Amino acid sequence: MKGEIYRVAGPVVTIMGIKPKMYDVVHVGHEGLMGEVIRIEGDKATVQVYEDTSGIKPGEPVVNTGMSLSVELGPGLLESIYDGIQRPLKVLQEKMGDFIDRGVTANGLDRERVWEFKPTVSSGDSVTGGQTIGIVQETENIEHKIMVPPTVSGTIEEIKSGKFKVDETICVLAGGKELSMMQKWPVRMPRPVDKKFIPRRPLITGQRILDGLFPVAKGGTAAIPGPFGSGKTVTQQQLAKWSDTDIVVYIGCGERGNEMADVLNEFPELQDPKTGRPLMERTVLIANTSNMPVAAREASVYTGITIAEYYRDMGYDVSLMADSSSRWAEAMREISSRLEEMPGEEGYPAYLSARLSEFYERAGAVKSLSAEEGSITVIGAVSPPGGDFSEPVTQNTLRIVKVFWALDAKLAQRRHFPSIDWLTSYSLYTQGLADWFAENVAPDWVPLRDNAMDLLQQESELQEIVQLVGSDALPEDQQLVLEICRMLREYFLQQNAFHPVDTYCPFDKQYQLLKAISKYSDMAQAALESGIPMKDILSIESKDELAKVKFEEDFEGALNVVMEKMDKEFAALGGN
């Protein structure tokens, strides 16, 4: 059915003459710009257009596809970089050069590439939605499971084996339904699962303050709010690089082009700490940068999470980073204001909070339709205006997510990185993961960590007194607390993302570092009690040398040297 354009106002176009359904994808104008119906009113419908509308005129034609905005799912997603509506940026570059033009369509999955399909079912088997019918080795480490689309079931009449393109038939069901390796799924609809579990395994990130103090569980949700320059992007990228996850979906939503270029440049060179393979092989990038069309920015988050769900359904642990969820919310606000909807708080639409929770609800540890256990961990950056956490996006997000990593501008200014404020951040998974840590890290890990947190709390109280009277006026045991906390902050919490060794810290190293600080603390305490002057305890050289062991390639060797020296130094003081 053909219609025509009635009105154009930026990314919002009003059409008439056709009767679309909500969320139908339409092509508007002579160039066939892609858009999505977001409001229907009488004989007119409003469309948010994913491409620049300059020069588009009333009266130009409109065609309805009758389909909702969907992504293509199948082998070839990994290592791709897409825009917000799953057009591969590489293909766009081939078709239009270095600057993004409009009216160009591009398939999410390469139609020419051939994959080796190995069936895991035979004809005569009956299959249901979500069930695996075969596998494709997508990358060296990822076995891509070809699944029956969730809404399909039946008896297999024919199943093929061998090399195929994604849209070729590999399986026929009784009744003639043909399946290929590719399926489409509407992005705004969560893919169904059998059931959800309470997440019980930590996502190990190699970042000390995250793993140590505020861990997130696989299948959990976390938010990183912070003003500009406080470390949202670096933290997200660190998580994408070093987390022990099978698949990473990284969404650059309304942020910088150069940051995406950075990821593209770096990830093929970096090694997945788990498999030793290039990180890019486990990564899907979605880049809808700040200067790309705002409607496609709104869609980018859904595109990303749908791809994440697809790999989760295969039984993988997926982590999804959205940098920044605020830009997504702003895209909603921009479209909503063009629609002249009644604005809610700070101009955001009244449905902001519903959309945020629907999105984070798509995280989770699940049993998939094919009885695989998979998970999606969602980590959203939040960019509050003026760094003020009381604004609607931060507040609505905090109501949903279970982990809060609060970035602090003051820490960032003094180059304390990651500038996560240890006093206000929290993780609601800490308790639930305690058993896992005791079993897999060390039995005394939890008490060690709790003790460190305790001390850091005390420090903030002591600092208030110091502000009034100076540190020399404090009793010696409190001075010692301050010193231990300085060590905790500088030696343990600070972690340089750009240092080749320090950027990733295995759990065992985290444990040993904390243990070393704790050992100094114990020996210092004992020395103090046996009457040794504070000044001597503070001038223990090995204590200062401990600052640098985390940077050493041979960490254990370096640590042993320092700790042996510490024993000797304390012995020489006569205490202990």
Next chain:
Amino acid sequence: MTKEYKTITEISGPLIFLEKTEPVGYGELVHINLPDGTTKRGQVLDTSSDVVAVQVFEGTGGLNEESGVVFSGETIKLPVSKDMLGRILSGAGEPLDGGPRIVPEDRIDVNGASMNPYSRMPPEDFIQTGISTIDGTNTLVRGQKLPIFSGSGLPHNEIALQIARQSKVPGSTEDFAVVFAAMGITNEEAQYFMEDFEKTGALERAVVFLNLADDPAVERIITPRMALTAAEYLAYEHDMHVLVILTDITNYCEALRQMGAAREEVPGRRGYPGYMYTDLASLYERAGVIKGRKGSVTQFSILTMPGDDITHPIPDLSGYITEGQIVVSRELHMKGIYPPINVLPSLSRLMNSGIGDGKTRDDHKAVSDQMYAGYAEGRDLRGLVAIVGKEALSERDQKILEFADLFEDRFVRQGRDEDRSIEDTLQVGWDILSELPESLLTRIDNKYIEKYHPAHKSN
């Protein structure tokens, strides 16, 4: 399409509305012929089969319902050519210097298309500005967008000019150019820039766009787009390394706010439009380097923070888009320190890719981190000293307090014409760091201490 319509039904602030037109394209350039024979230009903001809304760049003064409106059938384009170098143009791209019109080699849509992130080359070529607080601690690289966040009455213009004069990529002899766009600055300020450009011969390598304080505010919305279009053209068609100076972003944002109010939009924070982030991004993101092309666009814009408040929406939204910021401090200015750059809130996000072995020097990052840590702590201690007195400080803290003073006096402070090489800058860094006990240099790997610390170096 040269048909003239006399169907204006409403004039409201900078907007006109007209009816009964043939289909008009969104964003089209519009010419408006006034009864007195003059012509104004505008752009289509909203178009439907019934009504068309046009924003008029030169303001709607003198317009009435008798005025004729002609739709050009195309979006706003800038005629470009290499001969633009050395020229002074209005904020709307018309020659102001009495010279001939630009004979175009091409005409380019001023909105520019967004660069495909896949085509971007991460910027990494160190630009030496000769200013220690930039080179040493907030390094600028080619293709970066790094604005100066300043306040009224602070010497941001001097700093920008010093940078424009001194900037070089050590060892490179490639073609460079400056594109300067004034948006709502005073005539006097503009003169200050022009004189310096002339004096140093920079004008020959510059394209200047001037929209001054008394020029129409609406025109300000296209001025930076014109400038960036010229810059992209010189960079990507003529292989030049272009430094774009936009000043003052704050005036640009005020114009945006004014337009939003005229359109009766729902205002966002402090009255600025809700889409200001996206709008600013469409300017700032036009910096960068493209794989396989020689040229680059680097942006060094000036933004005066209203009330020196960095959380004000203009610096705030900018900081969320740019690759860092250089913050000019009133406190340091009052202390008589030039350039009064406060490194603590300053940041160059691309510093890490532009420094280090083979680019600047292997110890660069460590020296910078150590100075930050020391200066930050020293400044905190100043607050403490004011309450408890210096005597109450431990010996360690006293040293750090002194370091903060040294840092301001020797590292930050430099002459208006003092062009420090990166080696000089790092040397000053080591000189002041060596006043601290070595055990406090926890951010510096031992190997660098052995290599560069004055106490070790000599032997």
